[in-house]
Amino acid sequence: MISDRQNIKNIRAASRLMVRELGFMNQNLAATDYPPSAVHSLLEVEAQGSVTAAQLVQILGLEKSSVSRMLAKLVEAGELEENTSADDARTKLLSLTGKGKETVQNINAYADQRVAAALDKLDLFTQCTVSQGLSSYSRALRACRENTEEKLQSSFKIVTGYHAGMIGRITEMHGSYYAREHNFGHFFEAKVAAGLANFSARLDKPCNQIWLAMVNDRIVGSVAIDGEDLGNNEAHLRWFILDDGCRGSGLGRKLIEEAMRFCDERSFSSVQLWTFNKLTAARRLYESFGFELSKEWEGDQWGSTITEQQFTRQNAV
Incomplete structure (x- = not known):
């Protein structure tokens, strides 16, 4: 059986390789002119429909000041627009503009192609294992950041x-x-x-x-x-x-x-x-x-x- 220490070493090595191969070491990501934090913000806004800056701080796990500066640049670039919430006039909601939707569409197309190309090199069982394993591991990382004590269960x-x-x-x-x-x-x-x-x-x-x-x-x-x-x-x-x-x-x-x-x-x-x-x-x-x-x-x-x-x-x- 692989020891706990060996598991840790293997996962760390795989994580470093993924960071490099997916382009997170570059100044921009997913064939855009934006850094990884901005690309992730655009994707999260798309997923949520509309979101507050505070919600993005929690989702991304970044400092409030860093998120504020990054969002301001995306608004200035015409990717995001800020509107007053209908439920609370004190709340500002961020949503994608037409340009932002086109940018996200291009990001998704690029990312889908990269993932599909990699999965094509794996057999069907390994594809399922990768999908489930990455999902479980990412949820576990988030649970650690949020200090959640509940042990995550596999889908079996x-x-x-x-x-x-x-x-x-x-x-x-x-x-x-x-x-x-x-x-x-x-x-x-x-x-x-x-x-x-x-x-x-x-x-x-x-x-x-x-x-x-x-x-x-x-x-x-x-x-x-x-x-x-x-x-x-x-x-x-x-x-x-x-x-x-x-x-x-x-x-x-x-x-x-x-x-x-x-x-x-x-x-x-x-x-x-x-x-x-x-x-x-x-x-x-x-x-x-x-x-x-x-x-x-x-x-x-x-x-x-x-x-x-x-x-x-x-x-x-």
């Missing part, structure tokens, strides 16, 4: 049952993560695929269920409850995995919540899961739902010798 959904491509995608997430982090090989990946294939054929049984976390219709997480392979009315929690970019997002907890709710509703006597001793973050999550370490031994069921663990959650129902 959790679905149940078989979905086309599910076996391959869950196997891929397991294979990639465990090969990179724990040197598991083809034996482990093949075992995951075979187990999922067998389980998928049994999803019509009411004691079996799988939950898939989806972002932009792509599976980014999973967990399953197998209610028949252990017998004795015991449930088996299986195939809990998250895509690399979703770890630490709280999505894993939501998946486990759904699985535990299902187990409680089905009144299983207990829930069992098998893992190994190096997955400390997962262990803390399991323990927060009432799982306790019930057995520990040296084993090789995943293709290499490790300290395997069994955790048990007794059903209170």
Whole structure:
């Protein structure tokens, strides 16, 4: 998994590159004669229809004096006009003039072309990832500036049952993560695929269920409850995995919540899961739902010798 420090370095490097490639280092922006702050002001006025200088100060995050000087220049250039608000004679509203609308139209055409050209070099999934990631990151930056404590949530959904491509995608997430982090090989990946294939054929049984976390219709997480392979009315929690970019997002907890709710509703006597001793973050999550370490031994069921663990959650129902 990429460390927090590496994430920071990667995002900073990408931000510097974007600033350069989008032209923010230049004296003017988007094929205009205006600096970035003026271009942004024109775009925000267009988006709002009309706006006060004070509102632009808040939107742009600039000093009041800087915004006032910049707006005065745009009014003088004939891009903006200032009118008295119909609701409050003390309030002055800024709106685009005819010239301003033409300028914004040219800015949008130029920017759309730049973005479209860049996206054309990416596959469709990466395009969606970039769109969602940039939107989330920009909102997070604004929340930091505004000192908002609320944690921003990603737009994801959790679905149940078989979905086309599910076996391959869950196997891929397991294979990639465990090969990179724990040197598991083809034996482990093949075992995951075979187990999922067998389980998928049994999803019509009411004691079996799988939950898939989806972002932009792509599976980014999973967990399953197998209610028949252990017998004795015991449930088996299986195939809990998250895509690399979703770890630490709280999505894993939501998946486990759904699985535990299902187990409680089905009144299983207990829930069992098998893992190994190096997955400390997962262990803390399991323990927060009432799982306790019930057995520990040296084993090789995943293709290499490790300290395997069994955790048990007794059903209170």
